[in-house]
Amino acid sequence: xxxxxxxxxxxxxxxxxxxxxxxxxxxxxxxxxxxxxxxxxxxxxxxxxxxxxxxxxxxxxxxxxxxxxxxxxxxxxxxxxxxxxxxxxxxxxxxxxxx
Numbered sequence: 320x321x322x323x324x325x326x327x328x329x330x331x332x333x334x335x336x337x338x339x340x341x342x343x344x345x346x347x348x349x350x351x352x353x354x355x356x357x358x359x360x361x362x363x364x365x366x367x368x369x370x371x372x373x374x375x376x377x378x379x380x381x382x383x384x385x386x387x388x389x390x391x392x393x394x395x396x397x398x399x400x401x402x403x404x405x406x407x408x409x410x411x412x413x414x415x416x417x418x
Contacts, residue, residue, distance in 0.1 A: 329370025338408035
């Protein structure tokens with residue numbers, strides 16, 4: 320998080336050094352940044368723009384909000400499913416920003 324291509328385009332942390340969460344491919348396919356659709360490409364373009372502006376944590380929050388908006392049939396969200404690793408990613412992002 321955020322999309323690797325957006326982080327790279329925006330001058331953010333690399334895939335190896337940036338915050339991340341692990342999710343199933345099926346879950347990832349439901350996210351706004353997934354794939355080559357015009358909407359997904361615009362989403363990543365906006366992420367890259369914000370990263371260039373130094374708004375990395377804002378970009379991370381946009382991804383988190385996206386996960387909160389994805390609902391499962393039982394009423395829980397994608398965020399609920401991944402909240403523990405999301406919290407770790409946030410803490411890691413804060414550390415990366417300080418350095």
